[in-house]
Structure formats: C-alpha cells, structure tokens
Amino acid sequence: MPGLRSSPPALLLLFLLAVPRGSRAGQALEPGSRSAAAAARVALQYRNCQAGSLGGLRALGQVRKATLKNIPESGHKYYLQFSTEDYRTGEDAGNCLATVLYPKKKSRPVVSIKCSHTKDQKEIQEEDNRFYQRIRHQSKPITANNIPDSYGNIEPALEPVWALAVAGSSSIMWEKSTETLGYFLAQVKSVRQWIRKDDFLEFDYTVLLHEMPTQEIISCHMRLTWLPGRPLKVKHFCASEGHGAEEGSGAESGSAAAPSAEKGASF
Amino acid sequence: MGFKRPQGAVGMQKQLSPLTMRLPVLLAALVAVATCTKTFVGHQVLRVIPQSDEELQKVQELQDLEHLQLDFWLAPRKLGLPVDIRVPFPSLQAVKAHLEATGVSYSIMIEDVQALLDEEQREMLRSSRQLPLDTTTFNYDAYHTIDEIYNFMDMLVAENPNLVSKLEIGRSTENRPLYVLKFSTGGTNRPAVWIDTGIHSREWVTQASGVWFARKIVQDHANNEGVASILETMDIFLEIVTNPDGYAYTHTTDRMWRKTRSRHSGAICVGVDPNRNWDAGFGDAGASAYSCSETYHGPYPNSEPEVKSIVDFVKSHGNIKAFVSIHSYSQLLLYPYGYTETPAPNAQELHEISAKAVAALSSLYGTQYEYGSIITTIYRASGSTVDWTYNQGIKYSFTFELRDTGRYGFLLPARQIVPTAEETWLALKVIMEHARDNIY
Numbered sequence: 001m002p003g004l005r006s007s008p009p010a011l012l013l014l015f016l017l018a019v020p021r022g023s024r025a026g027q028a029l030e031p032g033s034r035s036a037a038a039a040a041r042v043a044l045q046y047r048n049c050q051a052g053s054l055g056g057l058r059a060l061g062q063v064r065k066a067t068l069k070n071i072p073e074s075g076h077k078y079y080l081q082f083s084t085e086d087y088r089t090g091e092d093a094g095n096c097l098a099t100v101l102y103p104k105k106k107s108r109p110v111v112s113i114k115c116s117h118t119k120d121q122k123e124i125q126e127e128d129n130r131f132y133q134r135i136r137h138q139s140k141p142i143t144a145n146n147i148p149d150s151y152g153n154i155e156p157a158l159e160p161v162w163a164l165a166v167a168g169s170s171s172i173m174w175e176k177s178t179e180t181l182g183y184f185l186a187q188v189k190s191v192r193q194w195i196r197k198d199d200f201l202e203f204d205y206t207v208l209l210h211e212m213p214t215q216e217i218i219s220c221h222m223r224l225t226w227l228p229g230r231p232l233k234v235k236h237f238c239a240s241e242g243h244g245a246e247e248g249s250g251a252e253s254g255s256a257a258a259p260s261a262e263k264g265a266s267f
Numbered sequence: 268m269g270f271k272r273p274q275g276a277v278g279m280q281k282q283l284s285p286l287t288m289r290l291p292v293l294l295a296a297l298v299a300v301a302t303c304t305k306t307f308v309g310h311q312v313l314r315v316i317p318q319s320d321e322e323l324q325k326v327q328e329l330q331d332l333e334h335l336q337l338d339f340w341l342a343p344r345k346l347g348l349p350v351d352i353r354v355p356f357p358s359l360q361a362v363k364a365h366l367e368a369t370g371v372s373y374s375i376m377i378e379d380v381q382a383l384l385d386e387e388q389r390e391m392l393r394s395s396r397q398l399p400l401d402t403t404t405f406n407y408d409a410y411h412t413i414d415e416i417y418n419f420m421d422m423l424v425a426e427n428p429n430l431v432s433k434l435e436i437g438r439s440t441e442n443r444p445l446y447v448l449k450f451s452t453g454g455t456n457r458p459a460v461w462i463d464t465g466i467h468s469r470e471w472v473t474q475a476s477g478v479w480f481a482r483k484i485v486q487d488h489a490n491n492e493g494v495a496s497i498l499e500t501m502d503i504f505l506e507i508v509t510n511p512d513g514y515a516y517t518h519t520t521d522r523m524w525r526k527t528r529s530r531h532s533g534a535i536c537v538g539v540d541p542n543r544n545w546d547a548g549f550g551d552a553g554a555s556a557y558s559c560s561e562t563y564h565g566p567y568p569n570s571e572p573e574v575k576s577i578v579d580f581v582k583s584h585g586n587i588k589a590f591v592s593i594h595s596y597s598q599l600l601l602y603p604y605g606y607t608e609t610p611a612p613n614a615q616e617l618h619e620i621s622a623k624a625v626a627a628l629s630s631l632y633g634t635q636y637e638y639g640s641i642i643t644t645i646y647r648a649s650g651s652t653v654d655w656t657y658n659q660g661i662k663y664s665f666t667f668e669l670r671d672t673g674r675y676g677f678l679l680p681a682r683q684i685v686p687t688a689e690e691t692w693l694a695l696k697v698i699m700e701h702a703r704d705n706i707y
Contacts, residue, residue, distance in 0.1 A: 149679075215525060
C-alpha cells in the first residue's frame with residue numbers, strides 16, 4: 001500500500017520528550033520519519049558492502065515500521081522493518097529486518113540485518129559472475145570519468161564498474177554515518193583499474209558523496225579488490241574539506257578549518 | 268548548418284546495399300538543395316531488379332530519356348543488382364508505363380520523397396544541439412544550456428504574445444539577466460501564483476521541469492483545460508533559471524555546484540546558498556556562517572541579487588497568493604517553517620493541501636512523497652525562501668524536492684524529466700486551485 005506519511009508538526013517531538021528514556025518498549029516512530037529512513041539506509045549500506053555482491057545490491061524501498069530505543073551508556077538503537085528494491089532495476093527485492101545502533105562514542109554504527117529474497121542466491125551468483133567476466137574481458141585496463149555523466153547516463157560497458165563503486169562506497173558511507181549525518185553516492189568522478197596476476201579485480205576510485213543535511217559534496221579516494229563470492233576489500237580516504245574550497249578574497253573571522261564547529265550546519 | 272553524418276557506407280556497392288544505408292547521404296544532399304530552391308513533393312523512388320538482358324536493356328534505355336529528369340541513385344550495372352531511380356512527379360506515369368509495358372517489375376521504395384525529407388529535417392533538429400525552430404521541435408526530454416532555455420522562452424513568447432510575456436526582474440552577480448515568464452489572460456495586477464525552479468543550480472531536473480511547465484500552461488490554455496480555468500482569474504509567474512550563474516557553472520566547470528557565484532569581501536570561498544539568504548530567521552541555526560559551506564547564508568539578508576530581485580518583485584506586486592519554490596532531490600512536499608519549531612498559523616490547512624497534492628502526484632506513476640513542515644520533515648534551515656514569503660502573508664507557500672531519493676540524486680537521467688514534470692504538475696494544480704478557491 002502506498003505510504004503517504006506525514007510528520008504532524010511538533011507532535012513527534014512532544015511524544016519523544018514525554019516517553020521516559022530507557023523504556024523497554026522503545027518509542028514508535030512514524031515510518032515516514034527522516035531518522036527512520038536514514039537508519040534503514042545505513043543498514044542497507046552495511047549489507048551492500050558486507051555481501052560482496054553486485055547482483056545483490058539493494059536500495060531502500062519503504063520503511064514499514066520503526067522503533068527507537070535509548071540504550072543507556074551505549075547509544076540510540078533503531079529497530080526497523082523495510083522493503084527494498086534491486087539497486088539497478090528498481091524491482092522489488094524483498095523485505096529486511098534490521099537494528100542500527102549509533103554509539104554514544106563516535107564510531108561507526110553497529111548494524112544487524114536480515115533480508116528476504118526475491119532473487120535466489122544462484123541467480124545473484126550468476127549475475128556477479130557476468131559482471132566479473134565483463135570486466136575481465138576488457139582488452140585494456142579500464143579507466144573512466146564521470147559515472148553517471150552530467151545527464152545521468154551510464155554507458156552500458158561501464159555498468160559493472162559503477163556497480164562495484166556502489167558496493168565499495170557503501171562501506172565508506174556506512175562507516176561515516178551518524179544519527180545526524182547521512183550519505184548518498186553522488187557520482188563516480190574517476191576510476192582506474194590495476195591489472196593483477198591473480199583473479200582478483202582491483203580498482204582505484206574517486207567518488208563524490210553527498211552529505212545530508214549539510215549538503216556538502218565529499219570527495220573520497222577508494223581502493224578496492226573483489227572476486228565474486230568473496231567480501232569486498234575497501235581502503236578509503238576522504239578529503240576533510242568540502243569541494244567548494246577554492247578562490248575567495250580574504251581571511252575570514254572564525255575557524256576556517258572546522259565547518260562542523262559552526263552553529264547549525266548539521267541538524 | 269550541420270547535417271547528420273551518413274550512417275553506413277557510401278557509394279557503389281558490389282553486393283546489394285540496403286537503401287537505408289544510402290538514404291541519409293542522399294537525403295542530406297537533397298535537404299541542402301531542398302532548402303534552397305527545389306521541392307520533391309510527389310517524387311517517388313522506384314527499385315527495379317533486372318532479371319534478364321531485355322529487362323536490363325529497358326532500364327538502361329530510361330537513362331537516355333533526359334526529358335524525364337530521372338535521378339539514378341543506383342545505376343543499372345548487371346543482372347540481379349538493384350536499380351534505384353528517383354522519378355519526379357510529372358514523369359511517374361511515363362516511367363511506370365514504360366516498365367509495365369515491357370513486363371519489368373518494380374517496387375516503390377519511397378512513396379513521397381518530400382515527406383521523408385521533412386521528417387529527416389525534423390529529426391536532425393530534434394537530435395542536434397542547434398537551436399530548434401519552435402517550441403514544438405524543442406526537446407523536452409533533454410537537459411539544456413542557459414542559452415537554449417532563454418531561446419525557448421523567447422520562442423514561447425513569440426508564439427503566444429497574448430498569453431505570455433517575459434520580465435527581467437534583475438541581474439545576477441555575473442550580470443546575467445534574471446527572467447520571469449508571466450502568463451496572463453488580462454486584468455490588472457490579478458492575484459497570482461509564483462513558481463521558481465533552479466535556485467540551486469545542480470538540481471537540473473527542476474529547470475528542465477520549469478521549461479515543461481511553461482509549455483504546459485500554454486497548451487492547457489490553448490485547449491481550454493487544466494490551468495485554463497485558473498488563468499481566468501489569476502496570473503502565473505514562472506522563473507525557470509533562478510540561479511543562472513550557478514547553472515552556467517554546472518555546465519562549464521562543476522556539475523555539483525549549488526550556490527550563487529558571488530564573491531564577498533572577507534570570504535575565502537565563492538558563493539552563497541540562495542536558500543539561506545532570505546530574511547526569515549536569517550543567520551539562526553540551520554545555516555552556516557562559513558563561506559566555504561554549501562549552506563553559507565551570506566553576509567546579510569538579500570545580499571544575493573538573485574534573491575533580492577525576487578524580494579523586490581514580490582513586494583512591489585503585492586498580490587501573490589501562492590508561492591512555490593522547487594528543488595531536488597528527496598521527493599518531499601514541504602511548508603513553513605524551517606527556522607523554528609513553532610507551527611505556522613495555518614499549518615493544518617497546509618498539511619491538508621499537501622496530502623491532496625501528494626496524492627495527485629502519486630496517482631500518475633506511483634512516485635512516493637513525504638510531506639510536512641520543513642523542520643520536521645527534512646531538517647532545520649534558516650533564511651529559506653518560503654519562510655520569508657509566508658511571513659510576507661503568502662499563506663500558500665510550499666517547497667518541493669523532486670525525484671529521486673538518492674539512486675541518481677542530482678544526476679537524474681534525462682528520460683525521467685518529463686515523467687517528473689508531469690507528476691509534479693498535478694500537485695502544483697492542486698495548490699493553485701486551492702489558492703484560486705480560497706482567495707484572501
């Protein structure tokens with residue numbers, strides 16, 4: 001059923017304040033709430049990189065149920081039920097149950113997730129093998145820029161390379177996510193393949209991540225290796241400054257190096 | 268003027284060459300001629316495949332009959348090879364009679380050469396980057412440059428002078444004109460609806476949708492349906508490229524550019540977020556004081572000419588009843604406030620309108636939207652457009668975040684432009700109709 005969800009002004013906040021912290025049942029959230037959707041997205045980002053599969057990549061469909069619990073000394077924990085779509089085709093890919101704990105201490109979210117399938121494992125494995133073969137059978141090491149291009153196009157020959165970027169950057173996005181900061185893959189800026197003597201595929205990527213709610217574009221460098229059936233190995237390094245740091249006319253009062261320190265940049 | 272390059276091999280072929288391979292070259296050549304003096308109305312292209320020496324001879328005879336003005340696209344060579352002949356209309360009967368009398372069978376490859384040329388010319392205009400001749404040949408399924416959009420506006424006005432006019436409400440930092448299209452069937456300072464797209468330059472589906480909206484308004488009016496009834500009592504103002512400097516920058520340099528391109532003294536970085544620069548909670552939590560930030564509010568309210576020009580327009584018009592500012596992406600319909608948790612006085616009404624608008628939007632392609640106040644639905648944001656317009660007394664102030672929800676984000680494939688515009692239009696109509704039916 002299509003979920004036309006609303007966020008009645010102030011009611012949600014009153015509700016959250018009224019319920020005692022640490023209550024065992026947790027507080028039910030509107031399925032349409034931003035924080036529920038953000039947590040569901042983090043859970044899928046975790047799954048997309050852990051699964052090490054390109055054919056099995058999923059995007060968020062709709063959140064069906066969401067509960068928030070405050071775990072004293074630990075952090076905020078979300079309990080979620082949501083539908084998913086195949087990342088490439090948008091077709092229904094099944095439902096997931098997940099928990100996402102945002103730790104009090106600044107570290108990556110702790111995710112547990114279990115999903116049903118619409119595609120069986122064999123089908124997914126075959127897709128992965130097809131992706132793998134398409135990359136292996138290129139006559140030269142792959143290099144490319146701007147995937148998708150400005151107009152949203154992805155060349156069919158580069159689809160496997162893009163899928164690999166989605167899987168790899170999912171690991172970056174999951175690790176960086178907090179209860180107030182979420183990420184989307186905006187674009188693959190560049191990719192370069194390293195040919196190896198063994199069967200593994202190895203790529204260097206520069207990816208642009210869109211950070212919300214700050215609206216910043218974060219540039220990250222990613223080196224990943226992959227073999228179908230094996231988990232993805234990802235090493236990454238993200239630039240600390242947003243992409244807008246360029247010319248200007250003079251020195252500025254206040255800190256120039258810590259955008260997160262100023263008021264209101266994040267929710 | 269450029270022509271499409273031939274798609275296949277050109278010239279004499281030893282083996283049977285499909286007509287389609289030869290066609291583009293010959294058509295291109297004919298187009299060149301056609302646009303100058305000649306017309307090919309009624310001309311046909313006949314194909315003969317001589318099966319015997321007599322048949323071959325009969326066809327070769329035709330070559331000597333100069334008065335027929337035949338144009339052999341494939342000349343007779345040997346048995347079994349096709350002979351293609353463009354026959355001018357006046358000679359058709361004679362040629363066909365000649366062939367039939369001697370039992371030479373032929374087929375008609377092209378019924379009317381001129382019709383095909385016209386189609387080819389339209390196709391070239393559609394697919395090439397050269398300026399289209401009218402708003403019918405304009406390609407709504409593609410993203411366009413500023414020049415192409417400004418040209419589109421001029422064409423729309425020229426084709427519909429009694430409905431559409433173009434206003435220049437100011438100039439951008441880099442001195443680009445800020446144009447607003449006015450759709451009006453008359454009256455003096457009628458209550459009006461304002462729609463803007465492209466205030467954040469990287470949100471390309473919005474400018475593209477704005478172009479589609481402009482044409483849709485004209486079409487509805489011509490067919491006396493849709494918003495024709497709204498135009499009986501209200502005017503519509505549409506600013507398609509609200510941030511032209513940023514938009515140009517996304518084409519030339521950085522596709523992800525969001526802000527304006529202003530340089531303020533003391534600022535390290537370029538540009539101000541035009542959706543944090545309005546005088547509503549300016550500088551409060553929900554914007555950045557750091558010029559390198561994507562949500563930099565600027566040195567003071569309305570520091571950006573792109574913003575000031577709209578402020579001045581709204582104030583001097585004085586009769587705007589609904590104001591819609593369009594962004595992407597996230598699939599949300601939002602109403603004030605963003606800078607405070609205090610609900611807007613008519614939040615309940617706005618909530619109900621939103622529910623109806625989102626239902627209408629969803630009815631077309633099933634696209635799912637969330638809705639609510641800015642602060643509860645997306646995030647705290649200060650100095651935003653519709654918070655200011657709402658505080659000016661424009662009760663029906665809304666912000667859209669169009670497709671998608673993150674798969675492509677700002678880089679939405681062009682094939683989604685028209686579906687996005689179509690569904691969004693249904694929601695806009697709900698808002699406009701409500702404003703019309705609840706005049707205040």
